[in-house]
Amino acid sequence: xxxxxxxxxxxxxxxxxxxxxxxxxxxxxxxxxxxxxxxxxxxxxxxxxxxxxxxxxxxxxxxxxxxxxxxxxxxxxxxxxxxxxxxxxxxxxxxxxxxxxxxxxxxxxxxxxxxxxxxxxxxxxxxxxxxxxxxxxxxxxxxxxxxxxxxxxxxxxxxxxxxxxxxxxxxxxxxxxxxxxxxxxxxxxxxxxxxxxxxxxxxxxxxxxxxxxxxxxxxxxxxxxxxxxxxxxxxxxxxxxxxxxxxxxxxxxxxxxxxxxxxxxxxxxxxxxxxxxxxxxxxxxxxxxxxxxxxxxxxxxxxxxxxxxxxxxxxxxxxxxxxxxxxxxxxxxxxxxxxxxxxxxxxxxxxxxxxxxxxxxxxxxxxxxxxxxxxxxxxxxxxxxxxxxxxxxxxxxxxxxxxxxxxxxxxxxxxxxxxxxxxxxx
Numbered sequence: 001x002x003x004x005x006x007x008x009x010x011x012x013x014x015x016x017x018x019x020x021x022x023x024x025x026x027x028x029x030x031x032x033x034x035x036x037x038x039x040x041x042x043x044x045x046x047x048x049x050x051x052x053x054x055x056x057x058x059x060x061x062x063x064x065x066x067x068x069x070x071x072x073x074x075x076x077x078x079x080x081x082x083x084x085x086x087x088x089x090x091x092x093x094x095x096x097x098x099x100x101x102x103x104x105x106x107x108x109x110x111x112x113x114x115x116x117x118x119x120x121x122x123x124x125x126x127x128x129x130x131x132x133x134x135x136x137x138x139x140x141x142x143x144x145x146x147x148x149x150x151x152x153x154x155x156x157x158x159x160x161x162x163x164x165x166x167x168x169x170x171x172x173x174x175x176x177x178x179x180x181x182x183x184x185x186x187x188x189x190x191x192x193x194x195x196x197x198x199x200x201x202x203x204x205x206x207x208x209x210x211x212x213x214x215x216x217x218x219x220x221x222x223x224x225x226x227x228x229x230x231x232x233x234x235x236x237x238x239x240x241x242x243x244x245x246x247x248x249x250x251x252x253x254x255x256x257x258x259x260x261x262x263x264x265x266x267x268x269x270x271x272x273x274x275x276x277x278x279x280x281x282x283x284x285x286x287x288x289x290x291x292x293x294x295x296x297x298x299x300x301x302x303x304x305x306x307x308x309x310x311x312x313x314x315x316x317x318x319x320x321x322x323x324x325x326x327x328x329x330x331x332x333x334x335x336x337x338x339x340x341x342x343x344x345x346x347x348x349x350x351x352x353x354x355x356x357x358x359x360x361x362x363x364x365x366x367x368x369x370x371x372x373x374x375x376x377x378x379x380x381x382x383x384x385x386x387x388x389x390x391x392x393x394x395x396x397x398x399x400x401x402x403x404x405x406x407x408x409x410x411x412x413x414x415x416x417x418x419x420x421x422x423x424x425x426x
Contacts (some may be wrong), residue, residue, distance in 0.1 A: 001406035001417065003394025004375070008246035008425040015234045015419075017042040017227035018255050019412050020165070020193050021285065023092045025225045026050045027100065028201050029070035030059040030078070031176070034222035038068040041227055044412045046090035053097060056081040072222050075176060080106035084145070087112040089340065089411055092166055094144060095124050096194075099170035102133035103177025104150035109138075111145040115340050115382070118143060124170045127158045131174055131182070155180035155216065162335060163308040165190040165259075168212065172198070172205065175214040183213040188305040191259040196284045197225075228255035228287040232385075233413050235263045235313040240392045240420075241292030242272045243323040249423060251290040258286075262310030266317055269300040270324055299326035299369055307332045312339075315389040318347045321367035322356045323396065330364035340411075341381035350378040350390060354397055375399030384411040391420060 017040040027050065029036030041047065043063075051061050051068075058079035060071040078100075085108060087093040094110055098121075101108050111117070122142030128135050134149035155178040160167050163186045172194055175182030188210060195205045195212050201223055204215040234254045241249040256264065256279060267274045272295040279288030299321060302310075310317065314333055321328035336343040348360040353376040357368035375397045380387035382405045394401030409416045 001403050003391055003401045003403070004399070005397060006244055006395040006424050009240055009244045009423045010248055010425050011423040012250040012252065013237065013419050013423060014252045015229040015237070015254065016044070016413055016415070018230040019044060019046060019232065020092065020191060021197070021227045021255070022047045023050050023096065024193055024197050025227065026054055026061070026068070026070065027096060028197055028220065029072050029222060029225070030054045030057070031075050031100070032072040032201050032220035032222045033074040034072060036070040036072055036222040037224045038070070039066065039226045041068045042230065042412070044414055045088055045410050046093065046412060049086070049088040049090045050093045053085045053087060053093060056083065056085060070222070072220070075217065075220060078104055081108060084109045084111055087116060089113050089115055091116065091119055094121070094146070095166040095170045096173055098124055098135060098146060098148060099128065099173035101148045102128050102131070102135060102151065102174045103153045107147070107149045109145060109147050116144050120338050121146060123162065123164065123167050127156070127167070127171050128174055130156050130158065131178060133174065153178040155182040157183040157185070159185045160187065163188040163190040164335070165192070165194065169194040172212060172214045175216060176203070176218065178216045181213055181215055183211055185211040188308050189259055190308045191257065193257070193285070200284045226282045228282055228285050229253045230412070231255050231260050231263060232312045234290065235316045236388045236392050236416070238263060238267065238274060238290065238292050239316045239320045240395065242267070242274070242295040242297060243320060243396050245294055247294045249292045251292065253287050254290055256286050256288045259309055262306050263313045263317070265306060266300065266302055266310065270297045270320070271295065272297060297324035297369070299324045299328040299367070301329045301331070303329070303331045311335055312385055315343055315347050315385050316392065318351065318358070318365055318367055319389050319393045321369055322351065322371065322373060324369035326369060328367045328369065331361065332363055334363040339383065341383040341386060343383065343386065346379070346381050346383065346386050350376070350386070353378060354393065354401070373397035375401040377402045377404065380405040380408055382408045384408045384413070388413065388416055391417070
């Protein structure tokens with residue numbers, strides 16, 4: 001797919017439902033008793049993989065145009081699938097479902113695409129094994145495929161090595177099936193959608209600082225869930241509105257959970273003209289409308305506890321930094337190396353090809369702003385966040401930018417290119 005410079009971006013849009021929350025709505029609705037309805041569900045490839053897995057675990061899930069209906073069978077109502085569960089490209093699916101399956105009374109195998117089979121699973125295998133789970137990396141490389149033999153689990157207090165909502169959630173979900181309370185302490189607080197939604201369904205999860213504790217064997221009841229717009233998807237339009245001349249965008253119903261709002265904090269640090277309009281709460285999650293205007297940006301340092309709140313937005317932030325005055329430093333973000341691609345290397349490689357002054361570090365990037373971008377052929381490495389970031393870059397570069405593997409945006413935002421096209425002024 002090819003992109004050329006945009007004269008301006010103007011209009012209103014609503015981004016798709018939050019990917020993290022959509023995954024969890026399917027999972028927790030399946031473990032609850034009775035009907036759960038999910039409005040504004042993200043029908044991206046990753047979330048559809050979660051639906052497919054739970055259907056194979058015996059759950060009735062009906063997809064309508066604007067709503068998903070899940071007939072949950074209760075905490076102990078899953079059944080053994082007749083085949084290997086394939087999570088596709090979804091790291092959230094494989095890590096969270098591993099926690100759930102570890103406490104079942106049956107055995108199951110999990111696999112995924114070539115990217116998933118390279119992503120680290122040792123970070124969940126270790127704590128789940130400490131709880132008594134039998135979970136094995138089939139190739140003995142701490143990656144998928146995984147074989148899980150359902151076992152009686154024991155409550156533990158585990159300290160994670162990284163601030164990862166997927167790791168934390170896998171442990172807490174296994175804790176539903178443990179014989180005593182289970183606690184997880186992180187080095188910094190990661191996104192807390194699991195804790196919020198489990199409590200919404202009737203579980204007992206208590207959070208103190210960076211420690212979450214879950215009580216075992218709750219009775220979960222079906223709920224009506226409205227999924228807010230995904231701030232990770234909104235990030236591309238926030239950035240585009242800031243760096244594209246003569247632009248003004250109104251983005252509706254964006255989730256602004258404080259464990260996810262790092263993008264907004266960085267915009268403030270960089271001096272972006274982004275207004276957060278009065279918000280409301282939907283299904284326990286705060287939301288707001290955002291007004292974004294062309295901005296004069298300044299470089300900043302992004303590090304520490306801020307990183308877990310914007311880890312998926314960092315590729316887009318790196319592009320923003322190219323248009324800022326001064327130097328932007330991103331550090332403490334080594335987690336970027338084990339996403340769908342090595343996002344540090346891929347961003348540096350592609351932005352360098354476009355004329356940016358950017359250097360990779362062991363745990364991030366250093367970007368010197370103010371050097372105009374030139375169109376180039378960039379490789380997405382089939383990473384949806386890379387493809388979307390360079391689509392925005394291409395709208396602000398001289399010449400033509402071609403993105404290889406551009407269709408990978410279907411993982412999280414199937415209508416991304418259409419939305420991007422509709423806000424371009426002629």
